[in-house]
Amino acid sequence: MDESGEPDAISDEDPENRFRLLAKRVEADDSLMAIVSHDINSAISSTVGLLTLLLGADSANLTRRQRNIIETLKRSATNQQELIENITTISRIQRGRLKLDLSILETDKLLKDAYEKFEGMAGEKNVELAIAGGESALINADSDLALMALSKIITNAIWFTPSGGKVELSTRISGSGAVLIVTDTGAGIEPERFRNIFDLSKR
Structure with missing residues (x-):
């Protein structure tokens, strides 16, 4: 006891x-x-x-x-x-205790919100942050969680892109959904680390 x-x-x-x-x-x-x-x-x-x-x-x-x-x-x-x-x-x-607040989101607005959020960080690192012209879509998602997930990827992209490099945001339609894409001119992730990319104990 x-x-x-x-x-x-x-x-x-x-x-x-x-x-x-x-x-x-x-x-x-x-x-x-x-x-x-x-x-x-x-x-x-x-x-x-x-x-x-x-x-x-x-x-x-x-x-x-x-x-x-x-x-x-x-x-x-x-x-x-x-x-x-x-x-x-x-x-x-x-813990399985998160409640989703789903709504219809415009991918263009999501990318714009992300751009405005990280424009200052990119500027401090002398990295160009841009939204590429591309497809636009409506998605059913939790806006806060969608921006949080996108923010994690953009943060890493800016952080690991050398000065003078570029990070670009875009959207691509895939079947009945949409893919939000973050590309950068950094070195990228070593192929041998792909299998453990979502394993927190391996980070």
């Missing part, structure tokens, strides 16, 4: 009791994740708010270098917020 009166180990002799205790532990883990992510997000939101104020009414008194530093800090803080949200989302996916 632990300090709360629950058994340290779950016996296989009582399946109903086993299920109840497992459910209780999962719920406790979810509650802890929610509390931690909320507290961290609150702290980062305060930082973003202060940086926004610095870029507001009194920004005329800032030098160009000072403004660039503050804008970089703000982008970094915003990215940290997104990272916390992504970790929470991935945790829900792994």
Whole structure:
């Protein structure tokens, strides 16, 4: 028994009791994740708010270098917020507790949102980010998750593309669906790593 009166180990002799205790532990883990992510997000939101104020009414008194530093800090803080949200989302996916909010999305708008999100990052690395002309489609997807998945690929593409390179976003119709494509002029992934590309333990 632990300090709360629950058994340290779950016996296989009582399946109903086993299920109840497992459910209780999962719920406790979810509650802890929610509390931690909320507290961290609150702290980062305060930082973003202060940086926004610095870029507001009194920004005329800032030098160009000072403004660039503050804008970089703000982008970094915003990215940290997104990272916390992504970790929470991935945790829900792994536990089978994520609820999808499906809607009809335009692939053109999804690519445009992604472009606007990463234009600054690409510029800082001197990498050209562009939307290629191509096919447009309507897809049934969760907009937040679709942008999150696309963002992960674009982040890697920009990060591993050398200065002076290019990252291009496009769409291709495939049967009754659509394929969102991210191409770059980086070195790419070694062929021997393809089989473990989605294995988190191999990263």
